[in-house]
Amino acid sequence: MATPVAEAAARALPNFRTGAKQIFRPNHVITFIRPKPKQPPNLATFVVPLTFNKLDLRDYLFHAYNVEVLAVRSFINERAPIRDGDRGKWYRPRAQKMMIVELAKAFVWPEVPDEAAREGFDYDTWRRTARARDAHQQDMWNRQIGSIPLRTEVGVPSQRKVLRKQAAAILNSEEGWSNRSGVQEDDSAWKEVEKDMEVPEGRQ
Amino acid sequence: MAPSGVIRPSMGAVIGSCRSAQLAGGAPLRLATRATTAARPSHLTSQRAAALSTTASLLKRHKYEGARKTRDNNKHRGESAVRRTGARWRTSVDSEPLPKPVPRDELPAVETDPNHGLWDFFFDRETVAQPPTRDAAHGRAWMVEELRHKSWDDLHRLWWVCVKERNRIATANWERNKSELGFGDVESAERDRQVRITMRGIKHTLTERFNAWEDARKLAETDPEIDLSGGENGTIYTPAEYLEEETFDETETLAAEESEEKAATEAQPAAPKATATLDPAELPTSSKPEGAAPRL
Numbered sequence: 183m184a185t186p187v188a189e190a191a192a193r194a195l196p197n198f199r200t201g202a203k204q205i206f207r208p209n210h211v212i213t214f215i216r217p218k219p220k221q222p223p224n225l226a227t228f229v230v231p232l233t234f235n236k237l238d239l240r241d242y243l244f245h246a247y248n249v250e251v252l253a254v255r256s257f258i259n260e261r262a263p264i265r266d267g268d269r270g271k272w273y274r275p276r277a278q279k280m281m282i283v284e285l286a287k288a289f290v291w292p293e294v295p296d297e298a299a300r301e302g303f304d305y306d307t308w309r310r311t312a313r314a315r316d317a318h319q320q321d322m323w324n325r326q327i328g329s330i331p332l333r334t335e336v337g338v339p340s341q342r343k344v345l346r347k348q349a350a351a352i353l354n355s356e357e358g359w360s361n362r363s364g365v366q367e368d369d370s371a372w373k374e375v376e377k378d379m380e381v382p383e384g385r386q
Numbered sequence: 387m388a389p390s391g392v393i394r395p396s397m398g399a400v401i402g403s404c405r406s407a408q409l410a411g412g413a414p415l416r417l418a419t420r421a422t423t424a425a426r427p428s429h430l431t432s433q434r435a436a437a438l439s440t441t442a443s444l445l446k447r448h449k450y451e452g453a454r455k456t457r458d459n460n461k462h463r464g465e466s467a468v469r470r471t472g473a474r475w476r477t478s479v480d481s482e483p484l485p486k487p488v489p490r491d492e493l494p495a496v497e498t499d500p501n502h503g504l505w506d507f508f509f510d511r512e513t514v515a516q517p518p519t520r521d522a523a524h525g526r527a528w529m530v531e532e533l534r535h536k537s538w539d540d541l542h543r544l545w546w547v548c549v550k551e552r553n554r555i556a557t558a559n560w561e562r563n564k565s566e567l568g569f570g571d572v573e574s575a576e577r578d579r580q581v582r583i584t585m586r587g588i589k590h591t592l593t594e595r596f597n598a599w600e601d602a603r604k605l606a607e608t609d610p611e612i613d614l615s616g617g618e619n620g621t622i623y624t625p626a627e628y629l630e631e632e633t634f635d636e637t638e639t640l641a642a643e644e645s646e647e648k649a650a651t652e653a654q655p656a657a658p659k660a661t662a663t664l665d666p667a668e669l670p671t672s673s674k675p676e677g678a679a680p681r682l
Contacts, residue, residue, distance in 0.1 A: 206545075209549075209585075210549075211556050212556070213556040215564075216514075216564065226504060229556075246549070246550065247503035248503040249504055287499055287502060289498050289504045290496050290497075291514075294565045295565075299512070302517030302518075303515075303517055303567045303569050304518075305566075307568075308566075308568040
């Protein structure tokens with residue numbers, strides 16, 4: 183059995199030769215990405231700057247995070263062309279470099295938290311707004327390309343259903359409905375809020 | 387007149403049969419073979435020679451140099467899954483049963499080391515990203531004035547803290563968007579901004595220090611009392627003697643200072659000339675802390 187000192191010495195040295203050039207103020211942002219569902223746990227994916235190479239990432243992970251890497255695979259994702267605004271010029275965003283490393287020690291990501299665990303992120307509101315925004319965008323796009331769906335395809339809107347239900351409730355009630363129904367004759371529903379307020383002169 | 391190509395195959399057959407007859411009957415004379423061929427009809431000789439079947443190669447259509455081989459190159463000729471012929475060759479068979487792959491969900495769970503270095507990419511080990519309330523609970527960035535009092539080691543350490551924090555923020559952003567956790571983009575962006583301001587402050591401080599050092603070095607090159615190459619005994623600073631004599635007489639120096647002050651107050655334009663010949667010992671120390679300055 184090795185002594186702790188010997189173990190530490192063995193751990194300090196990687197199984198590869200690190201680069202000799204010292205960089206004191208690296209200004210890179212490395213993003214660690216959740217693996218795909220069937221990706222084995224000894225593979226870890228990172229988004230790296232386009233200037234990074236495999237040796238850079240290997241040394242970076244070893245020195246900054248004490249993670250030993252056995253092999254690195256690298257690829258570049260070309261981005262789809264997008265528009266600057268609604269009517270701006272088409273351009274292609276800067277490509278994105280990804281690297282997949284083989285880890286000496288496997289790392290399993292935590293499961294995606296279920297909706298109850300996302301309460302701190304206000305998930306319910308976020309989902310509602312996101313869906314409304316997507317629906318609106320789809321609607322605008324349909325208008326733009328001239329494919330406005332027929333009323334029969336869309337179906338009855340939910341507001342219309344609620345209105346119909348309320349109207350049916352009024353019509354089916356015992357009192358029935360008249361123009362004055364719901365209006366209180368004794369004026370008790372009206373409330374003068376600023377009755378006792380003294381308004382300074384010149385403001386009236 | 388018939389073309390020669392028509393005659394050739396039959397002639398070849400005749401000659402081939404003669405050769406085969408020679409091989410079969412030991413070593414007959416050349417004359418005897420001629421006699422046999424002359425005596426017997428050609429179709430009979432070819433029938434006799436068919437037992438050895440040596441005619442095939444000689445009757446080949448392509449006999450030129452580099453002609454294709456007529457052997458069957460298909461190893462699977464005649465094999466058919468429909469007719470269940472099986473393979474043509476005997477295959478190796480082992481009595482050991484083949485191992486069956488274990489389904490993915492029956493494999494034992496891989497346990498992650500709680501001290502794994504990649505945990506440093508996460509704010510939270512459960513949700514990876516932290517909720518916006520916790521994301522927004524940060525202080526302000528380090529100011530340049532605070533950083534000026536820090537040593538190089540402290541600044542270097544702080545820089546790496548910033549680098550790892552930015553990696554954590556980027557990882558949380560990615561995870562929040564891809565896994566649809568919810569809100570938090572604005573808080574995260576503000577947190578990232580504060581980290582970047584700190585990093586800018588570190589660069590500012592180090593640049594100031596470098597400029598101060600360069601100024602001092604250039605000044606020292608022109609100073610006769612300082613020898614940057616090390617001199618004879620390795621001493622860089624050798625004070626001149628007349629300075630020591632002057633400092634002994636306190637009354638004289640005081641009077642001289644007073645007169646200088648008077649002159650400075652009376653004639654303001656003279657001040658820049660005085661600063662042009664500044665002594666290196668009187669350099670302002672505010673931009674260059676003593677403890678943190680690099681040394682030769």
